[in-house]
Amino acid sequence: MTQKWDIVIVGGGLAGYIAANYLSKTNLSILIVEKGKQVGGRARTNKMDQQYLNLGPHALYKKGKAKSILEELGINLHGKSxxxxxxxMEDNMEYAxxxxxxxxxxxxxxxxxxxxxxxxxxxxxxxxxxxxxxxxxxxxxxxxxxxxxxxxxxxxxxxxxxxxxxxxxxxxxxxxxxxxxxxxxGVLYLDGGWQTIIDQLHNKASLSGVEVKSPTLVKQMKPAQQDHLKLVLSNDEEILAKYVICTTGPHELNEMLVETEQNHFFSKITPVRGATLDVALTKLPNPKRLFAMGITDPLYYSVHSPYARLSDDPKNAVLHVFKYHHPNDTHDRAIVKNELEEFLDQLQPGWQQYVITRRFIPNIIVNQRLPLIGDEQKLQRSKTEIPGLYIAGDWASPHSILADGAVSSGKQAAAEIILNEERKDSANYERRLPTI
Structure with a gap:
């Protein structure tokens, strides 16, 4: 039988779980469909050899929208600035x-x-x-x-x-x-990594009756009868929903939609990318060097562990070296890896003899939308032109990107659905009133 849900949220990352937590306060049935084996999206933290590695450097703005909304939902954020x-650094010269x-x-x-x-x-x-x-x-x-x-x-x-x-x-x-x-x-580095946010959001949602289906990919989405949307899953199972909040990237969303429903703007969006070298060491050769950036070379280095608990052994050091990619450039994996390692060599000579674990990701998506002039006119609301379909994610907010964009758009999509349901209830109530 085709399952029916009031709300299906495509994607179990930050935006999806924010929306689910706000919507869980209603009487609507909610399903999160996540393509990965593990929920969290780019907010996942991998535990490797007792070290907690975020997917590249992550920091939470102390004055950003994400922090205030997470606190509004009762999420505990432990860490330091x-x-x-x-x-x-420039041309092997160092400056404060x-x-x-x-x-x-x-x-x-x-x-x-x-x-x-x-x-x-x-x-x-x-x-x-x-x-x-x-x-x-x-x-x-x-x-x-x-x-x-x-x-x-x-x-x-x-x-x-x-x-x-x-x-x-x-x-x-x-x-x-x-x-x-x-x-x-200022920013916060979080104890245990960003997975701690996802875990709390997941637990709160589950306790409120939100169900999660993973690993499951949505292949297609299209309008169906009786004001519903039909979702076809990777195993050809079909799901009907009154509302869908899609938190995937814009290109993934366009691939799900039938050709007549695709959005030209979504197909033109360019993601923000970078390369990351995530490293855990038993010690820092130079413990005073905790942060550095290139002046002309788009390179970043930061040791996060002095400010956040990111290892089962507090003496260990967890750091990230990152290269910011220009959207028009092509990148050779070996050359980029060498650039990051050389930058770390300059800052922490001899670091390789202290490695506990390391991970190199040459082309990671940091944000799904490079924010261009005029984008906000095309992203004014989370509701799309397809009835019942809403968008959320780091790309879907007209004014914000990164975690602030993901969290604020997740809340907005939930708020618009709740408001729509209240309007329907009010209209139904008025229709039931006796005429005088």
């Missing part, structure tokens, strides 16, 4: 990163005039209304804001750090600057 001090007050006034990267300009630009950044930058690329905004090349470079570094985006000539200044402001408010 990393220090702002670190190193910037001018992100904290002491380094700002002592770094040899900037001369006196550039130092004053950088302070002025940071103040301007914090007082900028991102809404007024809707028609600008990040590059255009940087050119308007900074005068010296050094300060321009620092803004691009901060943009990469806050968003993983390495295409200033393409991306929306509105979205990137909003994230830069959030990043300046």
């Amino acid at each position: 990393p220090k702002l001090s670190g190193i910037l 990163a001018p992100l904290a007050p002491f380094e700002l006034f002592t770094t040899s990267l900037l001369n006196g005039k550039e130092r004053i300009e950088w302070v002025s630009v940071l103040l301007k950044l914090m007082n900028t209304d991102p809404e007024k930058l809707a028609e600008l690329t990040l590059q255009q905004w940087v050119k308007q804001t900074a005068h010296s090349k050094k300060v321009e470079s620092l803004l691009y570094i901060l943009g990469r750090l806050a968003t993983y985006c390495h295409a200033p000539e393409m991306v929306s200044a509105k979205v990137i600057v909003a994230n830069m402001k959030n990043a300046m408010g």
Whole structure:
């Protein structure tokens, strides 16, 4: 028999579980369909040799939407904030990163005039209304804001750090600057990794009656009779749903839809990608070096374990080395791996003799949408043109990306379904009222 559900959520990641938790407060039947063996999506944390490795570097904005919504749902977030001090590197030269007050006034990267300009630009950044930058690329905004090349470079570094985006000539200044402001408010590295968020959301949803079906892939989705959507699964099983929230990437969603229902905008969306080297060591050869970024090379390095419990042995070190990919570039796996290892060699000479476990992922999707100017007009609501179909995910929010985009769009999709149900109940109640 074809199963019927009030709501089917495609994808058991952050957006899907946020939506499920809000919807679980209703009397609607809810099913999450997850293609992987393990739920969580890119918020998964793998336990490898007693070490907890996120899929690349993950940080939660302390002033972002995701943190406030997770706390609203009663999710416990344990961890600490990393220090702002670190190193910037260029041509084998090292400079103190001018992100904290002491380094700002002592770094040899900037001369006196550039130092004053950088302070002025940071103040301007914090007082900028991102809404007024809707028609600008990040590059255009940087050119308007900074005068010296050094300060321009620092803004691009901060943009990469806050968003993983390495295409200033393409991306929306509105979205990137909003994230830069959030990043300046500090981040949290989470004890046990981001899997702790997923586990709590999963447990709360399960206790409220939400069911999870995995590993199961949705092959096709199309409108059916009686205001339902029909989902065809990988085993050819069919499911009917009044509402579907799709939290997959836009290209996956388009592949599920029959040709007449496909969205041209979805097919044009470009993901944000990078390469990550996730490493656990018995010790750091140089324990004082905890954070570094390249000035012209789009490279990142951070040791997360001093601020979050990421190993069963507190003496171990868990770190991430990352390369931000430009969307137009092609990448040779061996060359990228060598770049990341060489960057780590510079910062932690001899690290290889202390390796407990390591993992290299050459082309990981960090966010499903590179945020471009005008995207928000095409993503105004989570409801699509197909009746009953809603979207959520890190790409589906008009104003946010990364975890903030995933979490806020998951909440919005749930809110719109709840509001629609309330309207239906109100209309049915009015129809039942006796006429006088």
